[in-house]
Amino acid sequence: MGLTVVSGTGHTWRLTEQIGSGSEGFVYGVDDARPLVAKLVPDPPDPEAYRRRVARLVRQRREPRTVGLLSGTPVRLAWPLAAVHAADATGADRVDGYVMTDMRHAYQPFNHLLTPAARRTFLPRATWATALRAALALARLLADLHAEGYVVGDLKPDNLWVDDTGRVGMADVDSWQFTDGREVFQGRMRTPGYTAPERIGAPAGTLPDTASDDFALAVLAHQLLMAGLHPFAGHPADGGDYLSYDDNVLHGRCRLVDRTSVLLPRTAPPADLLPRRLAELFRTAFRNARRRPTAAEWARALAAELAPGRLKVCAVNAHHLHTVERPWCPWCDQAERDADSYPGPPREDI
Template sequence: MLVDAATGLPVALGAVLAEGGEGRLCATDRPGLVAKLYHRPVPERAVKLAALLLHPARSVAGVAWPVSALRDEAGRTIGFLMPRIEDAQPLTVLANARLRLAQAPGFTWYHLHVAARRLANLVGRLHAAEITVGDLKPENLLVDAKARITLIDADSVQFTLAGQMHRCAVGAEGFVAPELVGQDLAAIDRDQSHDRFALGVLIHTLLLGHHPFAGLWQGPGQGAGDPPALDGLVRAGHYPGLAVSPQRPGPFAVTPNALHPALRGLVRRCFVDGHRQPAARPAPAEWVAALDTALGDLVLCAEEPGHFRAASSGPCPWCARRADLGIDSFADSEAARELMADGLRKALEAGDPMRQAFLWSHHPLLWQHADFAGEAARLGRMAAALPAVERLRSVLARTPDDAEALVAAWRRMPDLGDNPLDNPLANPLVAALTLPDGRPVAQAVAEAEGRLDRLRQLRASFAAGPPTPESAPALVAAYRLAADAFGADSRFLRPYARRAEAAASLLAETAFSGKA
C-alpha cells in the first residue's frame, strides 16, 4: 500500500503511463494527479524531494511540481504525486513533421514559434527563481493545442535550499552542453549557461524539425552518413555548414536561413560562439525578444495557406521543401487564415497603421474578407506605401544621424492624399515613426535639412578654389558651421579638412601681419 505523505491517506495505482531512466509514471485514484515511482528509491532522492516541496520556486507556473511524497509500508519515500497534464503532446511529437501532421494537424509554424517563446520565458522564470533545470529535453516538455508549455519531471532540477545544493544528476544525449559531455553529472554543479545550450537545441528542434548537430558526416574514419554519436558531435562543435566542420546539412534539413535574422544570430551564438565561450550563449530573455520579433514578421505563404514564412527571409521554405523532396511539413489550415485575420482586427482596434499595412501587403487572402471591405481602399494605399516607409524606418534605426540618407528616404515617400513632405501627419505610417530618442520623424527631417543646408554652403564656399586671404574668413566660418552640424570627424567634412586648416592658417597669418 502507498500512502500520501501530506494527508496520510492511501493511494491506489493504475496503469503505467510512461517509463524513463529514473522511474515510471502511473495513473492513480486521485483526480488530476499521477504518481512517479523511482526505480531506485535511495535516501538522497527523499531528501531532495522534501527540500523541493518547500522551495519557493514552486510558485512558478508552467511546471508540474511535485505535490506530495509517496511512501511505502516501510515508510520509505519511493516517489511522489504530481499534476496530470491533460490534452497535451510531448514536444517530440510537435517537432517531428510526420508525427505533427498525424497527431496535431492544426499546429502551424506560427504555433511552434509561440511554443518556443513560452519555453524560453519559462526557463527564464526558473532561472530568476534560482532553479537550474539541468535535464532539459523534449521528453520532459508537454505542449497543448494553444502552444502552452509544461515542464514535467521537475524533481530532477538543481537548486539550493538552506545552504544545501541539490544537483541534477541526469542529462539526455544531445542536450548536455559540450563542456559537460562525458562528465559525471552527479558530481557537477550546473549553471545557467548549460541550460542555455539545451534551450537553444530545443528551440532549433522546434522551429526547424531536427537537432542542430544532426547532419551528413563527411569527416575521416567514418562511412558516408555514419557520423559519430550525437554527444561526440556536440563536444567537438561540429555544427553542420561551417567551413571547418566535417558535417554538412542533411538532404532533408531545413537550415537556419528559414528563420528570421534575429533568430539566426542567436543560433550562431549558441552553437558556434558558445561552443568555447559558454557565456556567449543567448539568455532566455534574448530568445523571447527575438521570437517576439520573428512572430511579428511571420506571414502566410500565398501559394499554400498552411505555410507560414518569415517575411524578412525570402521565399517560403516549406513550399521549396515540398517541391524538392515531396515532403509537406504543415497542412492547409483554416485556423492559420483566421489567425492572420484576427491579427488585422487587433491592429485596427489598436490603431496600429504599420501592422495594418504589413498584414494587408502580405496577405491577399484578406483582401476579399467581408470584415475588411470598408477598410480595403485605405489599407491598400498604406500597403503600397509600406516599402518606402520601411526604407525610412531602416535609416532611422541604422543611421539616424545620416542627414543625406534620411532626407533621401523622406523624399521617396509616396503621396497618400496630402503630400507628407508638407503634412507628414496626413500619412499615418509616417506619423507612427519616431526616432530612438522619441522625437517625431518630421522634426528629425527638418533638422537634417538644416544640416544639409550647412553642408551645401560648405561645398559652395570651397568650390571657388584654394583659400585666399579674402576668402579665408568665409571658408573657416562655413567649415565651423558644418562641423557643428555633423561633427568634426564626419565623412562629409573629410574632403574639406585640409583646405579648412589651410584657410585657418592663412587667416591667422593675416591677423598676425595686421598686428605687426
Template sequence: MTSTDGTDEHGPALVLGDGTRVTRGAKPLGTGGQGRVWGIEERADLAAKIYDRSPEPAQLRRLAAMLRADPLAGERLAPGQPPMLVWPVVLVEAGGRPVGYGMPYLDPAAHTPLSGLLQKQVRLRRFNGRAHWKFLLGVATNLAYMTAELHQQRFVVGDLSSANAVVDTNGYVTFLDCDSFAFTDSLTGESFGCDVFTDDYASPERQRGEQPTRQSDDFALAVL
C-alpha cells in the same frame, strides 16, 4: 483495488501526506530511470511517481526540499492552461515509509512531447495543421520564458531536452522530470545538483561531467 488489509495488487496501499489512502491505476502512465508514474483513481488531478527502490537519504532530503519549494507559483495561468511544471506537491507513503510523491496529472492524449513537435508527420497528425511557424515560435517563446523565470528563481533545469517537456494544442509548455532540477534548499542551504543529461542537448562542460548552470540550460535551449 485496495483490499481491507491495506494492500493492493502492487503491494502496500498508497497513502498521501495528509493521510488519505488512494489507489493507483491499473497500468502505469509511464516509466523512467527512478520509477513509474501512476494515475490515482480517487484524485483525477494527481499522478504518483513511485520509486522502484527505497529512496536513499539524499533523495528524501531532495524531495523534502522540493515539497517546500514552489517555483513559478506566481505565474498567472490562462484559462485552460496546464501547469508549467509537473512539480511534487505531496509525499506518497506505503507501509509507513516514503515511496514517492504526488504531482499534477497531465492527460497524455492532450500533450505531445517536444520531440514529436520537431517531426512534421507528428505535427500534422496531432495538431491538425495548426503547428505552423507562428505556433512553433510561440512554443519556443514559452519555453524560453519559463527557463528564464526558473533561472531568476535560482533553479536550473539541468536535463533540458525535447523529451523532458510537453506541449498542448494551444502551445503551452509543461516541464517534466522536475526531480532532476538543480537548486539550493532555502531552508537548510543544501545544494542539489543534476547528474543526468541528454547527449544531444548537453553543453561541452556537461559532457565533461560538470554540474549544470544557467549557461548550460541556455545551450540546450539554443539547440532546441
C-alpha cells in the same frame, strides 16, 4: 494491480495504470477526482537524500518564488504536490515518489511537435508560428526558473509538454538542481544531444548551471524552428563516421555554424528559413560558450518574430507560415522535394 501509495499525512491513493517510465522512475495514473499522476523512483542512489529533495520541493510550492511560477492556466510545471511512498505489507522495499498534476490533461508530449509523423497525426494544424510560440513559451519558462534560482539540468523533449497553441509545460521537477536554505540539491542527469559541450565527458560530479540549460534551450529552439531537425544532425563532411550528436557537438559540426561541416539529406528544411537575428543567436549559442545567449535573451528575440507583420502566409498553402525576411516560402521549397513539414490537415478535415 492493487498498488497504493501513502502520503506523510496518511492520505492513500490507489494507482491505476503505468503511463510512463524513464531512467529514474515510473509514472502511474492515480485514482482521484483531480487529474493527478504519481512518480515512483524505486532505486535512487541515496534514498534518504531523495526523500529530503522531494520534501523540500513540496514545501517550496508554498513559497512566493514558486507560487509565481505555478500561476496561470494551464499550469506550466508538474510540481510535486505531496511526497508519497509505496510499501509492501511488511513495510519492506519502501519506494518513494510524489504526486503531481497530470500534464496529459492540458498538453501533449513535446515530441508530437518535433516529429513529422506525430505532428501530422496529433497536431495537424500546427504551423511554423506554433513552433515559434512554443520556443518563446519554453524560453520564458526557463528564464523564469533561472530567475528564481532553479536549474533544470536535464532539459530535453521527454521532460516537456506542448499544446496546439504552443503553450509549454515541464515535468520531472525532482531532477532539478536547487538550493534550500544552505543545502544544495545537485542535478545529476544529462542526456546525449542536450548536453552542453563543457559537460560532455566531464567527471560525474560536474554540476549543471544556467549556461548548460541555455545550451539545451538553443538545441530545442532549433529543433522547433527547423521542424524537428537537431542542430548537430548530419554526417561529418570530411568522410568520417557519424558517431553521435555529442561527437558532432564536440567537433563543432553544425550546419548553421559551418555549412561545409555536415552532410544532410536534401529533404531537410532549408537553413535560410531563419530570420537573421535568430540565426545569429543560434550561431553564438553553438560556437561560443562564454557568450551563449540566456533564456531571457531568447525570449526577447523570439517574441520580436511574433510581432505583427513579421510572419507571412504562403499563397499556395495557408498552413505554410514563414518570416517576412524570406521572399519565398521555405516549406514549398521542401514540398518540391516531397518533404513538406507543414502540409496541414488531411483534406477531409478542412
